Amino acid sequence: MKKLLCMSLIATIVTLSACETKPIINETSINSKTPKIEYGSRESEWLMWDDAKGLVEDALADLVITGRVTGISFQVNDAHTGAAADGETKKRYDEEYEVEVTPWMVLDLVTLYDVDVIETYKGKVTNSTQVKMLGGIKDYRVEEQMKLVEEFDLEFIIPSERDIRFEICETYLFVLSQIRDLPPIPLNLDQAIHNLDNPFRNTEYSDISAYDIISTFGEDRWESFWGDWQRDNPDWESRIDKAEVERVLDE
Numbered sequence: 557m558k559k560l561l562c563m564s565l566i567a568t569i570v571t572l573s574a575c576e577t578k579p580i581i582n583e584t585s586i587n588s589k590t591p592k593i594e595y596g597s598r599e600s601e602w603l604m605w606d607d608a609k610g611l612v613e614d615a616l617a618d619l620v621i622t623g624r625v626t627g628i629s630f631q632v633n634d635a636h637t638g639a640a641a642d643g644e645t646k647k648r649y650d651e652e653y654e655v656e657v658t659p660w661m662v663l664d665l666v667t668l669y670d671v672d673v674i675e676t677y678k679g680k681v682t683n684s685t686q687v688k689m690l691g692g693i694k695d696y697r698v699e700e701q702m703k704l705v706e707e708f709d710l711e712f713i714i715p716s717e718r719d720i721r722f723e724i725c726e727t728y729l730f731v732l733s734q735i736r737d738l739p740p741i742p743l744n745l746d747q748a749i750h751n752l753d754n755p756f757r758n759t760e761y762s763d764i765s766a767y768d769i770i771s772t773f774g775e776d777r778w779e780s781f782w783g784d785w786q787r788d789n790p791d792w793e794s795r796i797d798k799a800e801v802e803r804v805l806d807e
Contacts, residue, residue, distance in 0.1 A: 593698055594712035596660075598691060602744035608768035611731055611747055612678060619679035619732040619740055620769065622752060622781075625722045626684075627670035630692060630701050632708045635664045638688075638738045641708065659709045665692045665701065668739060669722050671730075675781065677773045679734075686739040687730055691716035720745060727752040729766040754796055755785060756804055767804065 605611040612620050632641045641663050649662045669687045692701045694715040701713050722728060731748035732740035742748040746759045750766035758765050771778045786792060 593702065595694060596712050596714035598714055598717050600717055602746070604744060604762070605747060605764075608747075608764050609772050611743065611764065612769060612772050614743070616733045616743055617678065617731050617748075618734040619681055619685075619730070620677040620773075621671075621679075621681060621685075621732070622674045622677075622727060622729050623671035623685070624674060624727045625669050625724050626672050628693070628697075628722075628724065629668045629670075630697075630704055631666050631668055632704050632710070633664045633666050635662050638735060646708070660711060660714070663708050663710060664690055665704060665710060665714060666690055667693055667716065667721070671728075674727065677770065677777065679732075687722075687732065688739040688741050689716045689720065689722075690741075693721050694719050696721070717745060720749070722749075729755075729769060731769065752785070753789075755781070756796065756801055 603616075605614065611617060633639060634641045634645050646657065646659055646662060649657050667689045669689070670684065671687055672684050673681055692713045692715050694713070698713075705711070705713055729750040729752060730740075731743050733743055734740040746761040747764045750757075750759070750769070752766055755766040755770070767778070770781050789795075
């Protein structure tokens with residue numbers, strides 16, 4: 557029960573907490589009938605951990621994986637449960653609250669990333685999974701997103717916070733929380749997502765890197781990753797300071 561409550565808490569943080577929504581006009585045209593696209597903004601509070609060990613060993617961290625993004629799709633979710641919404645979702649909330657609710661209060665546009673799993677460090681996952689991010693993607697496949705916005709009367713697209721998006725064919729390390737059988741979600745934006753183009757790079761708001769996370773699972777797991785990564789990135793010394801890498805590895 558405690559785990560379920562904790563997982564519900566992070567789902568609430570990711571979907572609802574401290575969210576402020578306001579329309580921002582973007583002049584991009586999608587067709588003659590809809591000359592302007594409106595974007596919203598979002599600010600959320602996130603759980604943060606002191607170090608990589610605390611992050612990956614937390615009860616909320618169900619999955620720690622590396623994987624390559626292979627596809628992107630969009631969906632509207634029930635903001636309270638995280639499940640896919642349908643035409644009756646808002647109606648059910650109208651009846652529950654005995655008042656007509658504003659659609660974006662109970663519905664979320666989300667982005668689903670298809671991920672081919674390369675390595676699993678914690679949890680159980682098949683060879684492929686989806687990672688869910690709250691919000692859409694600004695200036696990307698806008699007609700597809702606007703179709704959902706119009707279908708569910710959401711008024712405007714709300715991109716993911718700080719316009720974070722994962723690129724197709726790029727590899728990432730994810731620390732994920734999974735609620736029931738829904739697509740897992742990152743524990744936060746700053747410590748739980750790492751582009752593996754540089755496994756030693758810290759994020760803007762945290763001193764935790766992919767190296768720190770993988771190393772918590774043992775020196776052998778890091779050595780295996782590092783050997784594969786160097787093989788897949790033969791030009792890495794032209795992109796990353798080799799002396800800095802050696803300094804980190806010698807610590």
